[in-house]
Amino acid sequence: MTHRNRVLTALKRQPPDRVPVDLGGTLASTINIHTYRRLMQHLGFGEDPPVAFLSRRSNSVLPDERLLQRLDVDCRAVILGNPDVNPEREMPDGSLTDEWGVTWKHLGEGQHFINTDGPFYGKEPGPALVEAFQWPDPLDPGRFRSLRSQAQTLRIASDAAVILVLGVGVVHQIQFMRGYAAALEDLIVAPDFVQAFLARYAEFWVRMTERALREVGDLVDLVMFGDDLGTQQGPVMNPALYRRMIKPTHARMVQAAKKFSKPVLLHSCGSVAALIPDFIEIGIDALHPVQVTAKDMGTAQLKQQFGRDITFWGGIDTHRVLPRGTPAEVREEVRKRIADLAPGGGYVLGSVHNIQAEVPVENVLAMVEAAREFGKY
Amino acid sequence: MDLEALKEAVAAGDVKGCSLLTEVALEAGHSPQKILNEALVPAMQIVGDKFRCNEVYVPEVLVAARAMKKSLALLKPLLTKTGVKPVGTAVIGTVKGDLHDIGKNLVCMMLEGAGFEVADVGADVAPAKFVQAVKDTGAQILGISTLLTTTMLGMKDVLRALEQANLRGKVKVMVGGAPVTQAFADELGADAYGESAAVAVDKAKELLRIA
Numbered sequence: 001m002t003h004r005n006r007v008l009t010a011l012k013r014q015p016p017d018r019v020p021v022d023l024g025g026t027l028a029s030t031i032n033i034h035t036y037r038r039l040m041q042h043l044g045f046g047e048d049p050p051v052a053f054l055s056r057r058s059n060s061v062l063p064d065e066r067l068l069q070r071l072d073v074d075c076r077a078v079i080l081g082n083p084d085v086n087p088e089r090e091m092p093d094g095s096l097t098d099e100w101g102v103t104w105k106h107l108g109e110g111q112h113f114i115n116t117d118g119p120f121y122g123k124e125p126g127p128a129l130v131e132a133f134q135w136p137d138p139l140d141p142g143r144f145r146s147l148r149s150q151a152q153t154l155r156i157a158s159d160a161a162v163i164l165v166l167g168v169g170v171v172h173q174i175q176f177m178r179g180y181a182a183a184l185e186d187l188i189v190a191p192d193f194v195q196a197f198l199a200r201y202a203e204f205w206v207r208m209t210e211r212a213l214r215e216v217g218d219l220v221d222l223v224m225f226g227d228d229l230g231t232q233q234g235p236v237m238n239p240a241l242y243r244r245m246i247k248p249t250h251a252r253m254v255q256a257a258k259k260f261s262k263p264v265l266l267h268s269c270g271s272v273a274a275l276i277p278d279f280i281e282i283g284i285d286a287l288h289p290v291q292v293t294a295k296d297m298g299t300a301q302l303k304q305q306f307g308r309d310i311t312f313w314g315g316i317d318t319h320r321v322l323p324r325g326t327p328a329e330v331r332e333e334v335r336k337r338i339a340d341l342a343p344g345g346g347y348v349l350g351s352v353h354n355i356q357a358e359v360p361v362e363n364v365l366a367m368v369e370a371a372r373e374f375g376k377y
Numbered sequence: 378m379d380l381e382a383l384k385e386a387v388a389a390g391d392v393k394g395c396s397l398l399t400e401v402a403l404e405a406g407h408s409p410q411k412i413l414n415e416a417l418v419p420a421m422q423i424v425g426d427k428f429r430c431n432e433v434y435v436p437e438v439l440v441a442a443r444a445m446k447k448s449l450a451l452l453k454p455l456l457t458k459t460g461v462k463p464v465g466t467a468v469i470g471t472v473k474g475d476l477h478d479i480g481k482n483l484v485c486m487m488l489e490g491a492g493f494e495v496a497d498v499g500a501d502v503a504p505a506k507f508v509q510a511v512k513d514t515g516a517q518i519l520g521i522s523t524l525l526t527t528t529m530l531g532m533k534d535v536l537r538a539l540e541q542a543n544l545r546g547k548v549k550v551m552v553g554g555a556p557v558t559q560a561f562a563d564e565l566g567a568d569a570y571g572e573s574a575a576v577a578v579d580k581a582k583e584l585l586r587i588a
Contacts, residue, residue: 107474107501111527114476180479184436185443188390232555233573234431241436293556319556323526356527 003074004221007161011222011263011285011311013346019338019375021368022313022350024063025075025163026224027055028267028289029314031355034110035364036061042361043070054079054165056088057096057104058112060354065157071368075348076160078150078220080167080212084142099136102176110357120178125190130197138207144215151219163265164220166209169227170201170249187241198249206256213260222263222285225253230270232294239274251282258283265313269353271295273302280309289314289352292337299340311346316367318352322359327366334370342375349375378405380416383448387420390440392447399448409455413492417445417452421490422578429575435483438574442486449489463494465585467518468510470498471554472531477524480554483574484520491578493518504531504538511539511548518581521567523554532557532565549584551577 001009001017009016024030031039033051040049045066054062054077062077082088086099096104096113104113123129147164154162168176174197175183186194209223227250229236237246257264263285268275271294272287279287290312291297299315315337316322321329334349341347349371355364383402386394402412424441427433467488471481478500485497496514498506511519519539523529532552539545549568552561562570569580 105476107476107525107528111474111525116476181439181482185439187436188440231435231573233575234434236435238434238437241434293558319526320558320561356525358527 002159004159004161007074007348008221010345010348013308013311013344015345015377017377019342019371019377020074020161020348021072021371021375022075022348023071023073023355023364023368024054024061024068025073025077025161025350026226026265026267026288027058027060027077027079027165027167028226028269028353029350030054030060030077031063031364032110032357032359033059033061034357035355035359035361036063038361039364040064040067043067056113058354059110060112065154068160069158071365072372073368074160076154076158076162077165078147078154078162078216079165080143080208081146082142083136083140085137085140087142100173100177115176118177118179120174121182125178125182125186125193127192127196129193130200135200135204138204139211143208144212147212147216148219151216155219161221162219164212164216164223164262166205166212166223166225169225169253170198170205171227171229171246173201174198184237187237187245191245194245198246202249202252205253209253209256210259213257213262217260217262220262222265223257224265224267224288226267228267228269229275230268230272230291230294232270234271234295235274236270239278242275243278247278247282254283269294271297273297273305276302276306276310280306284310286311286313286348288350290341291352292317293319293352299337303341303343303346307341307344307346311348312341313348314350314352315341315347316349316351318354318356318359322351322363322367323356325363327362330363330366331370334367335374338371338374342377378402380407380412383412383416384420384423387417387445387448388423388441390437390444392444395444395448396451399451403451403455409452409459410461413449413452413456417448417490418492421445421487425487425490425575425578429573435479438483438486442483442490445486445490464492464587465518465581466494466496466514466516467520467581468496468498468507468514468516469520470502470507470510470522471500472521472523472528472535473501473503474528474531475523475525476500477554478522480524480574481520481522484522484553484571484577487574487578488581491582493581504535507535508538508542508544511544512542516548517585518551519548520551520553520577522552523557526556529554529556529561532567536565536567551580551584553577
């Protein structure tokens with residue numbers, strides 16, 4: 001079975017020959033630059049391996065094709081480029097600024113960046129704020145310039161499943177531009193502002209996505225975007241509020257990909273079990289990351305409840321096991337997640353989030369090796 | 378007037394209503410302490426309880442806390458003037474290297490809503506700054522938060538700095554944040570772990586033996 005067919009079979013919730021493995025296929029399932037360097041050195045790919053960022057903000061890489069083949073990884077990412085107008089760029093103080101006017105402060109060497117300011121911070125929320133904003137051009141040629149060559153190269157170099165990474169969704173974008181707490185409060189106190197933003201952002205997103213899929217629809221196997229909707233304890237907002245305010249926009253975003261017959265992988269951190277029926281209803285095919293340390297995210301229960309209708313993607317704990325466990329504990333974690341999630345198909349194995357700077361190389365290798373060992377159908 | 382309407386205004390997150398009803402309550406002769414204890418504290422208790430059992434969620438808690446703060450801002454100068462003591466004093470911050478602050482802010486709001494004096498020292502806080510804040514405020518509680526696995530070990534540095542300053546015996550340390558577990562809190566030697574902001578008040582009261 002080709003790597004691509006393995007992933008596509010898992011997406012159809014049928015059993016492939018073995019559980020497919022993702023490392024570096026999405027913006028939330030790849031690897032921090034420092035751990036990546038150590039991994040490349042460890043495997044003999046040179047002392048100073050070349051680095052291509054998948055996301056500068058998270059200091060995470062698009063792993064080298066040689067590494068992915070050595071580890072027999074089944075997924076690859078293609079990513080949208082920086083826009084020509086207002087590209088993401090580093091400021092003199094080391095922070096980043098992007099086309100949305102969001103400031104990203106660096107948490108320190110080896111760490112990611114976190115949003116600390118944006119165009120809607122401290123403003124009076126209302127539809128006028130959305131209208132007055134200078135919206136970026138969804139069709140800015142910079143986004144699409146390298147898409148086709150990225151995808152073609154991957155098609156020639158491998159038979160892996162190619163994922164078009166579309167970036168963050170509407171929930172994150174309003175939080176980046178407005179601040180997390182204010183954007184959450186606005187859901188209650190300024191719903192007209194939120195609605196205006198959702199409508200305008202969805203329009204942007206759909207036009208960008210359709211343009212990208214016209215460019216590479218024949219070369220990519222699925223699309224991915226991320227909108228975190230969970231905390232450790234439960235959904236970040238009332239599921240009823242999600243259904244009323246956000247879900248219609250998510251449905252519109254999913255439809256943009258479905259028009260091109262592409263399966264959709266949603267990344268949504270935390271305890272989102274209560275929202276999975278909604279994800280299924282709007283056509284989400286697979287859910288990353290299955291954050292197993294959050295409440296109600298037990299893998300056996302999730303599989304039993306939703307395994308017929310959605311594919312689970314991720315599942316290997318990044319809170320404790322990967323950074324602080326032993327390789328033996330990593331193996332046990334992999335064995336357990338495969339036992340829970342793999343039966344009948346419908347599981348792509350990977351880390352719950354990007355593998356961070358403190359994760360030992362031995363644990364990354366243990367994850368991949370154990371996936372091969374325990375993943376046979 | 379009874380204080381029921383103010384209680385409801387806080388729980389519903391009605392900022393304007395809170396200001397008005399607080400002023401009316403003061404005008405009607407209720408003491409600031411009574412308004413705090415019989416309207417604000419029980420309102421936030423209700424919100425906290427509902428949050429804990431997923432009847433309300435983060436947005437509703439943030440909005441209620443904002444309303445509570447509006448009322449508290451009117452009461453605080455009067456409480457200080459009449460020499461009313463808070464139920465306890467807590468220093469709260471996010472560990473060095475981490476800027477995530479929603480969880481930490483929710484804990485601050487919950488503790489304030491329970492009548493604690495809270496010194497919010499912010500995010501990306503160095504151990505020395507935590508120690509200084511504990512000294513300056515005479516806090517009985519120190520709360521440390523983190524969202525990142527890469528910074529959670531920094532909590533150890535804070536505990537070490539407290540020991541070096543001979544403060545470890547004088548202040549109870551509570552820890553929380555997404556990657557933190559009871560096992561990790563035990564490993565650190567923290568006095569309490571809260572799995573969510575909703576339980577922070579109970580933990581703080583337990584530590585101070587307040588019923």
